[in-house]
Every structure is written in C-alpha cells, then in structure tokens.
Amino acid sequence: MLSRVIMTLCILASVARRQTVVTCFSATARMRTSILPFRQQYQHRAQNQNQQPPRRLISTCRHMSTEITPGASLSVERIAELEEQIKQKGDQIRQLKADGTEKADLAPHIAELKALKAELDPPKEKKAPQKKQTNNAPNNKKKPAAAEELSDSELKAARLSKVDAMREAGVEPYEYTFQITQTASQLASAYENKLEPGEEDEASDVSIAGRIMARRVFGKLAFYTIQDESGTIQLQLDKTRLEGDSFKNLKAWTDVGDIIGVQGSVRRTDKGELSIHANEWKMLTKAALPLPDKYH
Numbered sequence: 001m002l003s004r005v006i007m008t009l010c011i012l013a014s015v016a017r018r019q020t021v022v023t024c025f026s027a028t029a030r031m032r033t034s035i036l037p038f039r040q041q042y043q044h045r046a047q048n049q050n051q052q053p054p055r056r057l058i059s060t061c062r063h064m065s066t067e068i069t070p071g072a073s074l075s076v077e078r079i080a081e082l083e084e085q086i087k088q089k090g091d092q093i094r095q096l097k098a099d100g101t102e103k104a105d106l107a108p109h110i111a112e113l114k115a116l117k118a119e120l121d122p123p124k125e126k127k128a129p130q131k132k133q134t135n136n137a138p139n140n141k142k143k144p145a146a147a148e149e150l151s152d153s154e155l156k157a158a159r160l161s162k163v164d165a166m167r168e169a170g171v172e173p174y175e176y177t178f179q180i181t182q183t184a185s186q187l188a189s190a191y192e193n194k195l196e197p198g199e200e201d202e203a204s205d206v207s208i209a210g211r212i213m214a215r216r217v218f219g220k221l222a223f224y225t226i227q228d229e230s231g232t233i234q235l236q237l238d239k240t241r242l243e244g245d246s247f248k249n250l251k252a253w254t255d256v257g258d259i260i261g262v263q264g265s266v267r268r269t270d271k272g273e274l275s276i277h278a279n280e281w282k283m284l285t286k287a288a289l290p291l292p293d294k295y296h
Helices: 002-051 055-066 076-098 103-120 152-168 184-190 246-253
Strands: 200-218 221-227 232-238 259-268 274-285
Touching: 076 103, 152 246, 184 200, 184 232, 184 274, 200 232, 200 274, 221 246, 221 259, 232 246, 232 259, 246 274
Parallel strands: 232 274
Antiparallel strands: 200 221, 200 259, 221 232, 259 274
C-alpha cells in the first residue's frame, strides 16, 4: 500500500514538472515574438547609420576640407623635392657667408630661398584688424594712481636729506633771525587800488616772511603763496632776477610747509594779483613733514 502511494506521488510530480517546462517554453516564444519588431527597427537604423554619417560628422568634414594645410595641394614628391632644394640652398648661403661674400651678392640666393619656402609654405592672408566699437557711455573705472603715496617716515627722510644738502652747500636751513618790513595785510592795505595789472613799484623794497602754502613752478618762473600771522600774499620768483643758483636751489630745497623770507619789490601780475617780485630768498625753517590735510 505504501509503495503505491509513493509511486502515485512520483507520477504527479513528473507531470507537474512537464507542465512547468511547457509553460516556460510558451512564455519564451511569446517574448521573442514581441521583441522581433524592435529588433528589426534597430537593424534598419544601424544600416542607415552605416550608409549616411551623422550631420555633425558631415559639418566637421566640410570644415576640415576648407582649412587646407600649407603644401596640401602639392604632391608628396614635390614636397620632398622642395625640402631638399631648401636644404641645399640654405647650406650654400651659409657657406657664402662664411667665405665673406657681400650682401649684394647674397641677395639673389636669399630671394631664391624665400621663393622656395613660399611655395612649400604659402603665407597666410592676414585678417584685417577689427575696429573696436566706441562706446559713448561713461567709463566708471578708476584710473590707477601715477605713483604710490609715501609714508610719513619716507617723507621725513626725503626732507631731511634736503637739510643735509643745504648744509653741504654752506646754507643754514634754520636761520635765527630775519628782519621783515611789513606783513601781508599791511602790504594789501598800502597798495589797495594802486598799481595796474602788470605794473611794478620799482622804488619799493619790502621784506616779508611766511609759511609756504602753495608752490607753482613753470620752467624759469615760479609763484609761491606764503602765509604769515596776518594773511597770505603771492611771491613771484624769476630765474633771471635771482642771482647764481638761487632759483635752482629754490626748486630743489623748498616744500609746502617750509618757512621762508623774501626781499623784493611790489607789483601786480597781469591778472591783477598783488605780489612781491623777489630779488632774494632765504630758508628760515625747513619743515620735516608736510602740512596735514586739516590744520587750524
């Protein structure tokens, strides 16, 4: 009885396995049938790609065909022949130079060498430079400073070097006394409504001292503005009027902030500004540092 049950179970199991195999084969067949259209479409696209290259490849080839490299129109034999001729001609020119041949005799050989090189490597056409478009819009970019500003220590060192230069020349940069005749305000009052523009009071002889507030040098002529305890007045310093190297030393040794004394006559400039036309000047106090931006 037990053996019959076992035989029945074995038969049922084999039948089930056969049905599973049949089912798998049928599913595989259906899958192949559904994939077939896609496979045919893929094969057709691959054939078209082999017959006609992509558009990008066509455009690249056209672009490469337009850019012909030097000597591309020449045959391989002609290129080799030109290279050999260039080499021989170059060796010939070098030998002629070594023998001391003059330039006039070398000119035909050099011209022939250039012609051979031009045939092998034609000169490229130069493109015309494109004009920059002018833009009327304002340029807000800041221009770089012409020179870096010096530090206080550097400014002090520069001014003290002028003190040393003055002492080497036998000039004292710190005078003890200087006799003045009038102040800036007194001169302004004395010559109010007097002297026409360009007129000078040649009989006058005044002396004044003050601190240099501004200096303008124009070749052989300089205009300084000095300030004393009463106000400001302009100095006119002319190279033709100052003796010796006085004008040269004036430009080399003076800075804004220095205290100087001046002796000369009174005149009005062509613009009508009251000035002292200097005959001589003296350094009274050499300033070691420039004036601050704000001072009282």
